[in-house]
Amino acid sequence: MNPIFIDIKEFPQRMQEYKDLKGMDFLRELIGMDWGEEGLGVIYILENSDTHENLEIAIKTTDREHPTLPTVCHLWSVAELYEREVYDFFGIHFTDHPDMRRLFLRNDWVGYPLRKDYDESEAINPVRMESEITEDVQREYEIKEEAELKKINAQTNRISGDQYVINIGPQHPATHGVLRFRLALEGEEIRKIDIHCGYIHRGIEKMSEKLTYPQILGLTDRLDYLSAHQNRHALCMCIEKAMGIEVTDRTQYIRTIMDELQRIDSHLLFLSCAAMDLGAITAFIYGFRDREKILDIFEEVTGGRLIQNYNTIGGVQADITPGFAKKVKEYCEYQKSKIKEYNDVFTNNIITQLRMKGVGRITLDDAISYGCTGGTGRASGWACDVRKRHPYAIYDKVEFKEIIYKRGDCYDRFKVRIDEIKESIHIIEQIIDNIPEGDYKVKTKPIIRIPEGQYTAAVEGSRGEFGVFIESHGEKSPYRIKFRPMGLPLIAAMHKILKGTKIADLIAIGATLDYVIPDIDR
Amino acid sequence: MYNFEIITSAIDHFLHSVMPAQLAVITECVLIAVCTLVAYVAFAIVMIFMERKVCAAFQCRLGPTRVGFWGLLQVFADVFKMLIKEIISINNSDSLLYRLAPYLVVLSSILTFSCLPFDKGLQVLDFNVGVFFLMAASSFGVLGILLAGWSSNNKFSMIGAMRSGAQMISYELSIGLCMLTMVVLSGTMQISEIVEQQVDGWFIFKGHLPAVVAFIIYLIAGNAETNRAPFDLPEAESELTAGYHTEYSGMHFGFFYVAEFMNLFIVAGIASTLFLGGWTPLYIKGFDSFNAIMDYIPGIVWFLGKTFFLIWVLMWFRWTFPRLRVDHVPTLEWKYMVPIGLVNLLIMTICVVMNWIF
Numbered sequence: 001m002n003p004i005f006i007d008i009k010e011f012p013q014r015m016q017e018y019k020d021l022k023g024m025d026f027l028r029e030l031i032g033m034d035w036g037e038e039g040l041g042v043i044y045i046l047e048n049s050d051t052h053e054n055l056e057i058a059i060k061t062t063d064r065e066h067p068t069l070p071t072v073c074h075l076w077s078v079a080e081l082y083e084r085e086v087y088d089f090f091g092i093h094f095t096d097h098p099d100m101r102r103l104f105l106r107n108d109w110v111g112y113p114l115r116k117d118y119d120e121s122e123a124i125n126p127v128r129m130e131s132e133i134t135e136d137v138q139r140e141y142e143i144k145e146e147a148e149l150k151k152i153n154a155q156t157n158r159i160s161g162d163q164y165v166i167n168i169g170p171q172h173p174a175t176h177g178v179l180r181f182r183l184a185l186e187g188e189e190i191r192k193i194d195i196h197c198g199y200i201h202r203g204i205e206k207m208s209e210k211l212t213y214p215q216i217l218g219l220t221d222r223l224d225y226l227s228a229h230q231n232r233h234a235l236c237m238c239i240e241k242a243m244g245i246e247v248t249d250r251t252q253y254i255r256t257i258m259d260e261l262q263r264i265d266s267h268l269l270f271l272s273c274a275a276m277d278l279g280a281i282t283a284f285i286y287g288f289r290d291r292e293k294i295l296d297i298f299e300e301v302t303g304g305r306l307i308q309n310y311n312t313i314g315g316v317q318a319d320i321t322p323g324f325a326k327k328v329k330e331y332c333e334y335q336k337s338k339i340k341e342y343n344d345v346f347t348n349n350i351i352t353q354l355r356m357k358g359v360g361r362i363t364l365d366d367a368i369s370y371g372c373t374g375g376t377g378r379a380s381g382w383a384c385d386v387r388k389r390h391p392y393a394i395y396d397k398v399e400f401k402e403i404i405y406k407r408g409d410c411y412d413r414f415k416v417r418i419d420e421i422k423e424s425i426h427i428i429e430q431i432i433d434n435i436p437e438g439d440y441k442v443k444t445k446p447i448i449r450i451p452e453g454q455y456t457a458a459v460e461g462s463r464g465e466f467g468v469f470i471e472s473h474g475e476k477s478p479y480r481i482k483f484r485p486m487g488l489p490l491i492a493a494m495h496k497i498l499k500g501t502k503i504a505d506l507i508a509i510g511a512t513l514d515y516v517i518p519d520i521d522r
Numbered sequence: 523m524y525n526f527e528i529i530t531s532a533i534d535h536f537l538h539s540v541m542p543a544q545l546a547v548i549t550e551c552v553l554i555a556v557c558t559l560v561a562y563v564a565f566a567i568v569m570i571f572m573e574r575k576v577c578a579a580f581q582c583r584l585g586p587t588r589v590g591f592w593g594l595l596q597v598f599a600d601v602f603k604m605l606i607k608e609i610i611s612i613n614n615s616d617s618l619l620y621r622l623a624p625y626l627v628v629l630s631s632i633l634t635f636s637c638l639p640f641d642k643g644l645q646v647l648d649f650n651v652g653v654f655f656l657m658a659a660s661s662f663g664v665l666g667i668l669l670a671g672w673s674s675n676n677k678f679s680m681i682g683a684m685r686s687g688a689q690m691i692s693y694e695l696s697i698g699l700c701m702l703t704m705v706v707l708s709g710t711m712q713i714s715e716i717v718e719q720q721v722d723g724w725f726i727f728k729g730h731l732p733a734v735v736a737f738i739i740y741l742i743a744g745n746a747e748t749n750r751a752p753f754d755l756p757e758a759e760s761e762l763t764a765g766y767h768t769e770y771s772g773m774h775f776g777f778f779y780v781a782e783f784m785n786l787f788i789v790a791g792i793a794s795t796l797f798l799g800g801w802t803p804l805y806i807k808g809f810d811s812f813n814a815i816m817d818y819i820p821g822i823v824w825f826l827g828k829t830f831f832l833i834w835v836l837m838w839f840r841w842t843f844p845r846l847r848v849d850h851v852p853t854l855e856w857k858y859m860v861p862i863g864l865v866n867l868l869i870m871t872i873c874v875v876m877n878w879i880f
Contacts (some may be wrong), residue, residue: 065824116653174760280843502847503681
C-alpha cells in the first residue's frame with residue numbers, strides 16, 4: 001500500500017474531487033498516524049462503491065503542538081466519529097468539525113495515548129475517583145490567519161438543561177454491552193441524542209504496538225467476540241500477505257468453513273437478541289438452543305466456545321477432528337429446518353412487523369456515506385459484501401448469493417440476517433465434502449518480523465467489513481496497527497436515524513443494527 | 523349440586539350459639555379475612571409455579587427442578603428470599619407515597635379477588651351491584667402504579683407509570699363494555715345470580731356471536747390490564763429496565779409481583795364467571811347420563827379448571843408475542859376495540875330484545 005501524500009492547502013478540494021469526479025463515496029478507513037519526526041497525519045482509504053476501486057490518501061502536519069488538519073466529515077458522514085477518535089488518540093484538531101470532543105477517553109485525560117511521545121506514567125492520569133462531568137457544550141475550531149486555533153461556537157448546547165434527559169446505558173439490558181445513549185425526550189419521542197463510547201475501551205491498538213505479532217492474534221478474538229474467527233482471519237491474512245506466506249488449500253477451506261459457522265452463530269445470536277429486545281422471550285431461547293450446537297462444534301475442533309483462538313499465522317492451530325464434516329453436515333440439515341420455526345414464532349408475527357416495518361430507515365446514500373457495511377448496508381440495497389468485492393480465502397470458488405434488500409428498515413435488516421444464515425449453510429455444504437488433504441499449517445520462522453511497509457487486509461465479519469492496517473518498521477511488533485471497527489459506523493448512523501423516533505424504536509433499531517460494543521471500543 | 527352455604531351457615535350458627543351476636547360477626551369477619559388472604563397467597567404461589575413450568579414448556583426447557591421434587595419448593599424458596607430482603611428507601615423520593623403505592627396495588631387486587639364466586643355460596647362479597655363494585659375495585663390499582671412511578675424520583679419509573687396509566691385507563695373502557703354486554707344478557711349485576719343463570723347453558727353459548735366477540739375483547743383488554751406481555755410496556759425490561767417498580771426491593775417489590783399474578787388470576791376468574799359459567803358444570807341437552815356425571819364434579823373444580831385454562835391461554839400469549847410499541851396500544855384500543863365493543867353491545871341488546879338468544 002502506497003498512499004498519496006497531499007498538501008494541506010489542496011486537500012479539501014482534492015478530496016471533494018475524488019468524491020465527486022472519481023465516485024469515491026465510501027470511506028473505508030480513516031487512520032490516525034504518528035510518524036515521529038515527520039509529524040502527525042491521517043491516512044484515508046477510499047473506495048468507489050460501484051467499481052470497488054481503492055485509493056489511499058495521506059496527509060500530515062509537522063506541528064506537534066497544535067496539529068490541525070481539515071475535516072472530511074461533510075463528504076463522508078462517518079468521518080465525524082472517526083475524526084473524534086483521531087483527536088482523542090493523536091490530538092489532531094480537525095477544522096470545521098461540528099463536534100470536536102474526545103470519543104473514548106474522559107474529557108480530563110491528559111495527553112494523547114497513541115502518540116509515540118505519550119507519557120504513560122500513572123501520576124499524569126491517575127484513576128479518577130470522581131465521576132466525569134458530561135460536557136454539553138460542543139466546540140468548533142477554525143484556523144486563524146496566524147495558523148493558530150480559535151474556538152468558535154463554544155456555547156452551542158447539544159442537550160440543554162430543561163429537557164427530559166435519560167441515559168440508556170452504560171448498564172442497560174438493551175444496549176448489549178456498555179454503551180451510553182444520552183437522550184433528550186419529549187414524551188416518548190427522542191429529540192436529541194448524544195452517544196458516549198469508551199466504557200470498555202482496552203487500548204488494544206496501543207497494546208499491540210508492544211506485543212509481537214503472534215501475541216496480537218490473541219487480542220483480535222476479543223474485539224467483536226461474535227466474529228472471532230473472521231477478525232483473526234483478517235489479521236493472519238494481513239501478516240501472511242506482508243511476509244509472503246502461501247497457506248495451503250486445506251487451511252483456506254477450514255478457514256472458510258469456520259468463518260461461515262461463526263457467521264451463522266452471530267446471526268443466530270442477533271435474531272434471538274432482537275426478539276428478546278422486542279419482548280419475545282421464547283424466540284430468544286430458540287435461537288440460543290440452536291446456537292449451542294455450533295458452539296459444540298467449535299469446542300470440539302478448537303477447544304474454545306466463544307473465543308476460539310483458531311487461526312494462526314500460516315494456517316490454523318490444529319487440524320479438524322475426524323467427525324467434523326459429519327457433525328457440520330448434520331448441523332446444516334438441522335438448522336435449515338429450524339429457520340421456519342423462527343419465522344413462525346417471531347418474524348411473521350403481526351406485532352413484530354408493526355414494530356419493525358418502516359422503522360429506522362437508512363437510505364442507500366446514508367448507508368454508503370456512513371460506511372454501514374454488513375447486513376445493515378445490504379438491507380439498504382448496498383452490495384457491500386467483502387466476500388464479493390475483494391474475494392479472499394476460497395470465496396471466489398464457491399457459489400453464493402449476496403442478500404440485498406431495498407427498504408433499509410429494521411425489518412429488512414432482520415430478514416437479511418435470516419437469509420444470510422441460509423446462504424452460509426449453502427456455502428458450507430458446497431465445500432464440506434471437498435476439504436483437500438494437506439498440511440493445516442505451513443512452517444513459519446520462530447520470530448515473525450514483517451518487512452517495512454504498510455499492509456491492509458479485510459474480511460467480511462459477521463456484521464460488516466473488518467479491516468486490518470499494519471505499518472511495520474521491520475520490528476517484531478507493529479509500528480501502528482489499526483482495526484476497522486464494524487460497529488462504529490453503525491453507531492454514527494444512529495445519530496441520523498434516531499431523531500423523531502420513540503424509545504421503543506431505539507431498542508428495535510439498536511437491536512437490528514447489530515453492533516457489538518467491544519468492537520466499537522477496541 | 524353442592525351448596526357451600528351449608529358449611530358457612532353451620533359455622534355462622536355455631537358462632538352465634540357460643541358468643542353474642544356482635545362478637546360473632548367480628549369473629550366471622552376475621553375468619554373471612556384470614557381465609558381470603560391465605561387463598562390469595564396460595565393461588566399466587568400456584569400461579570408463579572405454573573408460570574415457570576408453562577413458560578419452560580413453551581421454551582423447550584425444564585423449568586425449576588432442583589428445590590424439592592420437580593422444583594415444587596422453588597416458589598417457597600423465592601418467597602422466603604423476598605421476605606428477608608432489605609426494603610431499600612430512596613433519597614429524595616416522596617416517602618409516604620412511595621411506601622403507600624404497593625399496598626394500594628395489592629389492596630385493589632385483594633378486593634377484586636373477594637368478588638370471585640368459587641362455588642355456590644363460596645363467595646366473600648356478593649351484592650346487587652357486584653359487577654359495578656368489581657370494576658371500581660379493580661380500577662384503583664392503577665393509582666398505586668402511578669404513585670409508585672411518581673414517587674420513586676426516577677425517570678424510567680416515571681415513563682413506566684405514565685405508560686401504565688394511559689394503558690390501564692384506556693383498556694378499562696373495553697373491559698367495562700364487555701361486562702356491560704354480559705350484564706345486558708343476564709339482566710342482573712349480582713355476580714352469584716349471573717352464575718346461577720348459566721346453569722342451563724353458559725353465556726358464551728347462550729349469547730352466541732356477541733358473547734364470543736365480547737369474550738375475545740375481554741381477554742385482550744384483561745391482558746392489558748394486568749400489564750403482561752404483549753402489553754408489558756410499563757415494565758418493558760429492554761426499554762425501561764423495570765418501569766414503575768425499578769426502585770422497589772424486598773417485599774415492596776413482592777407486592778407488585780404478587781398483585782400482577784393475582785390480577786391475571788382475577789381476569790381469568792371473571793372471564794370464566796361471565797362467559798364460561800363460573801362453577802356451573804357443562805351440560806349437553808339430551809345426554810342425561812353425561813350431565814349426571816358432570817354433576818359429581820364439585821363446582822370449585824369447575825371454576826378453577828376454567829380459570830386455570832384461561833390463565834394458560836393468557837400465559838401462551840405472554841410467552842409468544844413480542845411487545846407492542848407505546849403508540850400501538852392506544853391505537854388498538856381506541857380505533858378497534860372500543861368501536862367493536864360498542865357495536866357489540868348494541869347487537870347484544872337487540873338480540874336480548876328480540877329474544878334471539880338460546
